[in-house]
Amino acid sequence: MSLQEEISRRRTFAIISHPDAGKTTLTEKLLLFGGAIHIAGAVKSNKIKKTATSDWMEIEKQRGISVATSVMGFNYGDYKINILDTPGHQDFAEDTYRTLTAVDSVIIVVDVAKGVEQQTRRLMEVCRMRNTPVIIFVNKLDREGRDPFDILDELESELKIKVRPLSWPINIGAKFKGVYNIFEHSLDLFTPDKQRVSERVEIESVDDPRIDENVGEKDAAKLREDLELIEGVYPEFNVDEYLQGKVAPVFFGSALNTFGVKELLDCFVKIAPAPRPTKTEERVINPDEEGFSGFVFKIHANMDPNHRSCIAFVKICSGKFERNAPYKHVRSGKIMKFAAPTAFMAQKKSIVDEAYPGDIVGIPDTGNFKIGDTLTSGEILHFKGLPSFSPEMFKYIENSDPMKAKQLEKGVQQLMDEGVAQLFVNQFNGRKIIGTVGQLQFEVIQYRLLHEYGAQCRWEPISLYKACWIESDDPEALAAFKKRKFQFMAVDKEGRDVFLADSGYVLQMAQTDFPKIKFHFSSEF
Ligand code: G4P
Numbered sequence: 001m002s003l004q005e006e007i008s009r010r011r012t013f014a015i016i017s018h019p020d021a022g023k024t025t026l027t028e029k030l031l032l033f034g035g036a037i038h039i040a041g042a043v044k045s046n047k048i049k050k051t052a053t054s055d056w057m058e059i060e061k062q063r064g065i066s067v068a069t070s071v072m073g074f075n076y077g078d079y080k081i082n083i084l085d086t087p088g089h090q091d092f093a094e095d096t097y098r099t100l101t102a103v104d105s106v107i108i109v110v111d112v113a114k115g116v117e118q119q120t121r122r123l124m125e126v127c128r129m130r131n132t133p134v135i136i137f138v139n140k141l142d143r144e145g146r147d148p149f150d151i152l153d154e155l156e157s158e159l160k161i162k163v164r165p166l167s168w169p170i171n172i173g174a175k176f177k178g179v180y181n182i183f184e185h186s187l188d189l190f191t192p193d194k195q196r197v198s199e200r201v202e203i204e205s206v207d208d209p210r211i212d213e214n215v216g217e218k219d220a221a222k223l224r225e226d227l228e229l230i231e232g233v234y235p236e237f238n239v240d241e242y243l244q245g246k247v248a249p250v251f252f253g254s255a256l257n258t259f260g261v262k263e264l265l266d267c268f269v270k271i272a273p274a275p276r277p278t279k280t281e282e283r284v285i286n287p288d289e290e291g292f293s294g295f296v297f298k299i300h301a302n303m304d305p306n307h308r309s310c311i312a313f314v315k316i317c318s319g320k321f322e323r324n325a326p327y328k329h330v331r332s333g334k335i336m337k338f339a340a341p342t343a344f345m346a347q348k349k350s351i352v353d354e355a356y357p358g359d360i361v362g363i364p365d366t367g368n369f370k371i372g373d374t375l376t377s378g379e380i381l382h383f384k385g386l387p388s389f390s391p392e393m394f395k396y397i398e399n400s401d402p403m404k405a406k407q408l409e410k411g412v413q414q415l416m417d418e419g420v421a422q423l424f425v426n427q428f429n430g431r432k433i434i435g436t437v438g439q440l441q442f443e444v445i446q447y448r449l450l451h452e453y454g455a456q457c458r459w460e461p462i463s464l465y466k467a468c469w470i471e472s473d474d475p476e477a478l479a480a481f482k483k484r485k486f487q488f489m490a491v492d493k494e495g496r497d498v499f500l501a502d503s504g505y506v507l508q509m510a511q512t513d514f515p516k517i518k519f520h521f522s523s524e525f
Contacts, residue, residue, distance in 0.1 A: 003290075003319070004288050010081075010356065011274065012102070014084045015086075017108060017111075018118065018119040021111040021120075023109050035075075071084055079269045081269070084103055104273045108134055108136045110139065112139065112140050112141055112146060112148075135272070136155060138151055139253065141173075148168070148252065162246060162248070163234070170223055171219060177215045179259075180211075182227070185204075207224075249271070251263060274287075275357040282382065292320060293374065294374070295315055297371065298313040299365070299417075311365065314363055316357050320355070328375065329369075341355070342362040344360065349362070371417065388422055390466045395442060395459040398459075401456040407449075412432070421442075424491065425491050427491065465504055466521065471517075477514065477516035
């Protein structure tokens with residue numbers, strides 16, 4: 001197969017949802033259709049149970065599972081599908097943001113009873129920043145839930161994207177009879193069964209009497225009414241708009257009952273994008289270029305202190321990746337060869353000889369890689385767009401064992417390179433501040449510093465509201481701002497200026513008083 005053919009058959013995506021909406025269940029059903037697994041229940045949820053938030057060992061066990069499920073590759077017809085898993089626990093949201101930089105599209109799962117929940121909203125913001133195409137799957141139609149029109153309105157207003165239903169439910173909950181597939185003009189009848197696929201009735205049009213025969217006259221009439229309304233309110237589905245991230249097609253179903261999943265998958269492979277060009281600081285890279293390039297979007301540490309090794313996950317952006325070929329590690333300038341790159345197919349991790357754009361390879365690493373690093377056939381390229389967002393929680397990190405200062409320094413450095421949390425150094429007093437998305441990350445850091453580096457740290461409180469990256473076209477204004485706020489100025493690990501606002505009010509005042517300063521809540525601007 002030519003490079004171009006390999007590229008066009010690849011679909012690399014992530015499923016995102018608020019915990020419990022059904023991401024794990026949907027992933028598993030997709031793997032079933034791809035023949036990657038044979039029985040339901042084979043995919044272990046990598047979500048960290050809410051009850052276990054303080055139980056660190058439990059988390060560690062569960063993190064072990066998540067290495068295996070980080071990337072799930074399988075073939076479906078002529079397509080090669082790569083699903084990138086994202087951690088369910090919101091304290092690891094930063095990890096999810098980065099994973100979203102390595103996918104070409106996204107499927108969002110929403111619970112029909114709960115609608116759009118907080119985490120989905122935030123993840124969608126990241127998709128919007130990058131114009132990532134999204135398909136929405138409204139799940140759990142077998143349970144009582146909200147009116148589908150209300151759900152569509154909520155999706156539009158909360159996720160700030162136009163929607164277009166491509167399937168439509170006939171009733172919901174106990175009376176749920178199935179969906180009308182607008183995309184393929186068929187009627188899919190619901191049989192509550194976890195293993196079996198639903199029954200499909202091919203129909204000519206919405207006026208086909210077979211609809212009445214199968215769902216009864218009353219429901220058929222309601223369906224026709226709903227469909228008429230849909231056609232009146234929502235413009236025809238336009239694939240280009242979807243590909244530009246301007247409209248999200250919506251499917252309805254029940255992942256647990258394997259209902260509506262195959263329809264979703266069939267539509268997905270047809271419309272979802274193959275690997276797309278990637279932006280670098282130097283130029284735009286097309287996937288079909290001869291030269292290999294890829295970037296590290298995730299580093300997974302081995303939690304076993306006796307084997308301090310990591311796996312760096314590299315997304316291939318262009319060319320063909322080959323085992324043992326010499327590649328340039330752009331940040332260090334070193335030429336490296338990888339003897340044991342792994343790929344992830346049908347839930348098995350195995351050494352691969354070659355891989356193509358859209359694929360993810362895992363490279364065993366002993367501390368050479370940082371998140372965002374680039375590998376190429378020789379060209380100097382820096383990939384753009386691995387965003388850091390303002391953390392939610394901040395603490396000073398202090399050394400508890402004066403004999404181990406060096407170890408602490410090194411440990412903090414490496415954990416930050418891995419993307420576990422963010423480090424800011426206060427310019428006024430030189431103290432180090434760690435910013436995280438949730439409490440759990442502080443526990444992870446403390447535990448890992450001790451077990452992997454033999455260093456002990458303690459946390460001291462600091463009351464901060466947000467970290468904002470600042471810039472200005474006017475150097476004098478920037479200097480004046482930094483002078484005025486010198487106690488609250490810090491640098492991030494790239495040396496960029498960050499303003500640490502201690503309250504929403506202070507931030508608002510600063511924005512009013514310094515109109516020439518731009519305040520950014522993400523490092524990508
Ligand atoms: P997540 O990865 O998004 O966190 O969600 P997950 O798939 O683990 O699903 C959360 C719960 O919702 C699970 O139940 C799952 O069985 C259930 N579920 C998923 N899809 C459907 C559906 O279409 N209909 C119904 N009725 N339930 C669904 P659980 O009791 O929390 O876990 P388990 O013991 O069943 O694994």
